[in-house]
Amino acid sequence: MKKDIILSGVGGQGILSIATVIGKAALKEGLYLKQAEVHGMSQRGGDVQSNLRLSDKPIASDLISIGKCDLIISLEPMEALRYLPYLSKDGWLVTSETPLINIPNYPDQTKLMDTIDKLPHKIVLDVDNVAKEVGSTRVANIVLLGATIPFLGMNYQLIQESIKNIFQRKGDAIVELNLKALAAGKGIAEKLIQ
Amino acid sequence: MSKQLLLGDESIAQAALDAGISGVYAYPGTPSTEITEYIQNSPLNGERKIHNRWCTNEKTAMEASLGMSFVGKRALVCMKHVGMNVAADSFINSAVTGVNGGLIVVAADDPSMHSSQNEQDSRFYGDFALVPIFEPGNQQEAYDMTYGGFEFSEKIGEPVIMRMVTRLAHSRSGVEFKSLKPQNEVSFGEDPRQFVLLPAIARKRYKILLGKQEAMIKASEESIYNRYIDGPNKKLGIIACGIGYNYLMENNPNGCEYPVLKIGQYPLPKKQLMKLCNECKEILVIEDGQPFVEKKIQGYLSIGIKVRGRLDGTFPQDGELTPDSVAKALGKENKRNFDMPDIVEMRPPALCQGCGHRDMYTVLTEVLKKEYPSHKVFGDIGCYTLGAGAPFFAINSCVDMGASITMAKGAADGGLYPSVAVIGDSTFTHSGMTGLLDCVNEKADVTIIISDNETTAMTGGQDSAGTGKIEAICTGIGVDPKHIRVVIPLKKNYDEMKKILREEIQYHGVSVIIPRRECIQTLARKNRKK
Ligand SMILES: Cc1ncc(C[n+]2csc(CCOP(=O)(O)OP(=O)(O)O)c2C)c(N)n1
Numbered sequence: 001m002k003k004d005i006i007l008s009g010v011g012g013q014g015i016l017s018i019a020t021v022i023g024k025a026a027l028k029e030g031l032y033l034k035q036a037e038v039h040g041m042s043q044r045g046g047d048v049q050s051n052l053r054l055s056d057k058p059i060a061s062d063l064i065s066i067g068k069c070d071l072i073i074s075l076e077p078m079e080a081l082r083y084l085p086y087l088s089k090d091g092w093l094v095t096s097e098t099p100l101i102n103i104p105n106y107p108d109q110t111k112l113m114d115t116i117d118k119l120p121h122k123i124v125l126d127v128d129n130v131a132k133e134v135g136s137t138r139v140a141n142i143v144l145l146g147a148t149i150p151f152l153g154m155n156y157q158l159i160q161e162s163i164k165n166i167f168q169r170k171g172d173a174i175v176e177l178n179l180k181a182l183a184a185g186k187g188i189a190e191k192l193i194q
Numbered sequence: 195m196s197k198q199l200l201l202g203d204e205s206i207a208q209a210a211l212d213a214g215i216s217g218v219y220a221y222p223g224t225p226s227t228e229i230t231e232y233i234q235n236s237p238l239n240g241e242r243k244i245h246n247r248w249c250t251n252e253k254t255a256m257e258a259s260l261g262m263s264f265v266g267k268r269a270l271v272c273m274k275h276v277g278m279n280v281a282a283d284s285f286i287n288s289a290v291t292g293v294n295g296g297l298i299v300v301a302a303d304d305p306s307m308h309s310s311q312n313e314q315d316s317r318f319y320g321d322f323a324l325v326p327i328f329e330p331g332n333q334q335e336a337y338d339m340t341y342g343g344f345e346f347s348e349k350i351g352e353p354v355i356m357r358m359v360t361r362l363a364h365s366r367s368g369v370e371f372k373s374l375k376p377q378n379e380v381s382f383g384e385d386p387r388q389f390v391l392l393p394a395i396a397r398k399r400y401k402i403l404l405g406k407q408e409a410m411i412k413a414s415e416e417s418i419y420n421r422y423i424d425g426p427n428k429k430l431g432i433i434a435c436g437i438g439y440n441y442l443m444e445n446n447p448n449g450c451e452y453p454v455l456k457i458g459q460y461p462l463p464k465k466q467l468m469k470l471c472n473e474c475k476e477i478l479v480i481e482d483g484q485p486f487v488e489k490k491i492q493g494y495l496s497i498g499i500k501v502r503g504r505l506d507g508t509f510p511q512d513g514e515l516t517p518d519s520v521a522k523a524l525g526k527e528n529k530r531n532f533d534m535p536d537i538v539e540m541r542p543p544a545l546c547q548g549c550g551h552r553d554m555y556t557v558l559t560e561v562l563k564k565e566y567p568s569h570k571v572f573g574d575i576g577c578y579t580l581g582a583g584a585p586f587f588a589i590n591s592c593v594d595m596g597a598s599i600t601m602a603k604g605a606a607d608g609g610l611y612p613s614v615a616v617i618g619d620s621t622f623t624h625s626g627m628t629g630l631l632d633c634v635n636e637k638a639d640v641t642i643i644i645s646d647n648e649t650t651a652m653t654g655g656q657d658s659a660g661t662g663k664i665e666a667i668c669t670g671i672g673v674d675p676k677h678i679r680v681v682i683p684l685k686k687n688y689d690e691m692k693k694i695l696r697e698e699i700q701y702h703g704v705s706v707i708i709p710r711r712e713c714i715q716t717l718a719r720k721n722r723k724k
Binding site for chain 1: 197199201224225227228308309361362364365366367368437440441442443444445447516517518521528529530531532533534535537538539540541542543544545546577580584652653654
């Protein structure tokens with residue numbers, strides 16, 4: 001098993017919370033893991049990404065090579081496209097459709113969506129709305145994570161366990177909310193790839 | 195014991211704790227900050243009374259750690275690469291004094307300048323000071339080198355550098371811990387004059403340092419971190435330093451056909467290098483940062499073996515190493531399946547909405563641009579450096595910490611009016627205070643804005659050494675209290691802020707304006723904790 005994942009978004013959106021859930025699950029499964037993060041300057045509203053690498057064999061590089069990424073998970077549609085040179089031919093892109101516009105020259109949104117539409121393997125979803133329906137916009141990241149389940153190559157139960165583990169100290173209600181968000185994202189992705 | 199998922203930085207911190215340090219001394223700076231923060235959050239620091247408060251700057255940190263080493267205890271000093279410039283005076287001289295308790299100096303380099311103003315490579319500092327350097331290639335090595343590094347430092351009686359790079363500092367992987375060691379007792383070195391660097395003693399100490407060089411090379415030759423891995427194809431020999439080795443192996447998952455010398459400890463191991471150069475036709479150097487090893491092997495005149503690396507264009511001269519640049523150097527270029535679409539725009543970082551620096555810049559630019567077109571603003575390093583970008587375009591310089599005040603003074607000396615400096619509170623105490631004294635002593639015609647958000651925001655909100663003391667410091671340095679003006683940077687105060695700014699620009703002497711409002715990030719964090 002080998003999965004090279006790029007998580008992308010804008011500083012402050014919390015892409016690392018998704019990485020943490022996957023990372024915990026991977027460790028449970030006894031996989032090797034390397035996760036390169038961005039700290040520092042770009043966290044102030046700039047573009048941020050994290051390279052998450054999982055494998056059943058030792059991993060050499062902390063960074064993913066061009067053309068070899070299996071999965072791009074993005075909390076922002078323009079940011080999803082920034083890392084396309086890294087995507088493998090059969091790789092998937094899973095992204096939130098809601099733009100975060102904090103620059104004056106943000107691209108035309110129809111053009112942006114058309115560009116994403118042209119990609120062979122993608123899931124685009126309105127994570128904020130789904131999260132709201134589930135109960136709180138705060139679980140948008142977990143909805144997005146749920147939508148990656150068909151492509152993660154990891155046992156669904158393991159991801160559920162990982163969520164329980166991480167949110168336990170915040171109480172049962174929060175755990176339930178996150179599990180529901182995860183399931184909702186998963187459901188949407190499964191429907192879209194049918 | 196099972197493995198823990200740690201950042202490269204955290205691996206160093208955990209190892210230092212396990213090796214029995216009695217103190218960490220540091221000033222924040224990306225990518226080194228997480229080392230000290232990890233120790234601050236460790237339960238062990240309470241039990242063991244491990245010093246862990248932030249220092250005012252890297253020089254005070256370096257000197258305090260040397261003091262701790264003086265009494266026989268182990269100490270860790272951490273800084274980003276440019277911090278080495280600030281600490282350099284004491285660091286270079288600590289090699290001449292030597293150490294008593296083990297002393298590790300972590301220098302975290304930032305190739306590609308993710309959060310920095312240059313790409314200086316701290317290995318040159320190790321070479322310059324004549325002390326050993328460790329360069330870990332992964333999180334486990336960062337742990338192991340630190341854990342063993344204190345003993346090594348004590349054995350050779352010298353500080354050692356731990357050279358990190360951003361990619362390793364900020365990447366997580368599983369790390370296995372070793373057993374917890376006791377802390378050192380107070381003890382003093384045999385030579386009571388060791389630390390007294392009067393010329394007569396310094397000359398002796400320097401000879402001692404020079405005399406240790408052979409032993410340092412021998413230690414490198416015997417080090418487990420310098421490994422010779424033979425390969426059948428001798429057309430090329432590869433020297434792979436630190437994380438460069440990872441990228442080499444990423445591109446050769448089934449092993450490398452060429453002989454490889456993996457480097458993790460300096461000075462360079464002569465024996466293994468000699469073997470590689472004797473057996474191979476050509477040498478390729480894979481190193482992150484500047485061409486440190488490449489220059490040494492090649493020499494200025496390039497009259498020996500052919501060496502490839504950053505100097506001959508095999509790698510670009512600037513920017514960090516990547517698995518892709520190494521692939522290309524090995525003739526295995528990685529191919530893109532998709533290009534980045536043209537519609538993707540740059541998204542530079544910006545000041546937070548609601549940040550006090552924004553209000554300060556709004557007022558400053560409105561007054562200066564309209565009323566004083568001949569003005570220049572000397573900026574400094576911190577979140578407020580982002581005032582260089584849209585919508586403010588407010589500053590004309592950003593060079594090094596503290597340079598705003600002194601550059602404004604030099605420019606005023608040269609006839610500029612108005613000459614304005616903008617500096618943050620932490621940067622002011624880091625290295626702005628001495629410049630202010632220069633201004634006061636010469637009655638320089640400068641307007642200094644200390645934009646005080648009561649924290650060190652850029653690096654994540656660490657305590658700022660001058661919080662609550664800024665006016666007192668300025669008064670103490672000799673600024674006329676009538677010209678120390680505190681304002682609250684909020685929209686409703688814009689008129690008052692403008693009036694004060696005009697008055698202080700028109701005053702032909704040293705004025706300090708202190709817009710003060712807590713950083714909204716630290717405020718939000720405090721509220722969440724409540
Ligand atoms: C010599 C040196 N040490 C550390 C840093 C890292 N650094 C950059 S900005 C900054 C903090 C600035 O804090 P402050 O002046 O209070 O401004 P703020 O970010 O809070 O607005 C630090 C520590 C640096 N650039 N140079």
